[in-house]
Amino acid sequence: MTKILIALGGNALILPGERGTIEEQLSHLNNCTSHIARLAAEGHTIIITHGNGPTVGNLLLKNELAKDLVPPMPLYICDADSQGEIGYMIQQSLYNHLKKLSIPREIVTLSTQVLVDPKDPSFQNPTKPIGPYYTENQAIELIKKGWKMKKLKEGYRRLVPSPLPKKIIESSIIEKLIKQGVIVIAVGGGGIPVIETPYGDLRGIDAVVDKDLASSLLAREMKVELFLILTTVEKVYTDYRGEHQMPLEKLSIEQAKKYLKKGEFPQGSMGPKIQAAIEFIEGGGGKVIITLPRLLEKALQRRAGTTII
DSSP, X not given: OOEEEEEEOGGGTOOTTOOOOHHHHHHHHHHHHHHHHHHHHTTOEEEEEEOOHHHHHHHHHHHHHTTTTSOOOXXXXXXXXXXXXXXXXXXXXXXXXXXXXXXXXXXEXXXXXXXXXXXOGGGTSOOEEEEEEEOHHHHHHHHHTTOEEEEETTEEEEEEOOOOOOEETTHHHXXXXXXXXXXXXXXXXXXXXXXXXXXXXXXXXXXXXXXXXXXXXXXXXXXOSXXXXXXXXXXXXXXXXXXXXXXXXXXXXXXXXXHHHHTSSOTTTTHHHHHHHHHHHHTTOXXXXXXXXXXXXXXXXXXXXXXXX
């Protein structure tokens, strides 16, 4: 049997144009976890990670709207909240599918901390857009509070640091659980970013760790053989949405590095996924498949997706 890490993108929860109701989110997750359940039924070791983009953005919006009624929470607490919220939905949805298949697999969502370097350059130059859009007047007031803001077509958005993940704090616990056959949901939203104080204590810090890079780190620490990245496109493309768009069914590490260097995979979309794949394979991993959630099983049969070796 294969040890597999499955990284679910934000599209597993909320599609563009949707309000993000609980009914919409559970509907998408039910479709996605039905495929994961069939993998679990085959006896594979499974670790699930997930993004939190829409959810943590909504939590930040609630912070702003209710700030005069209840104290707003820092970003790292919102990261933790989103782990619990999304993890619960994945856990319950997968449990229900496994029960229908009469498969006795245990599932747990683990609140996961990810160590980052407080000297990471991203803390001096935040680049990750997060949360709602603001008007120019709102942005001016928020800049006075110390926020970094970026003007986009739809309005202004907050920029936060996105430091590189250095260590999964709970990795030994995850390893013990998967050895017992437990399906573990971990590193949600890239994990809760923490730094280590001079005294060895951990402390939360406002940032968002990239989900794919954190998933790649966990996959390497767990010595995973197959890393599945489920996202919004069926395959990886060059010249994406351009005149010469071309799907890539198979990529070597050398080709991936070449395309990445040429700018074919922007940092705001496919770039981190390709970088995560490169780091995973160069760290001793087997292969990476990037595709849509509904095409997971076809991709395993090499009938869909992009395979990176």
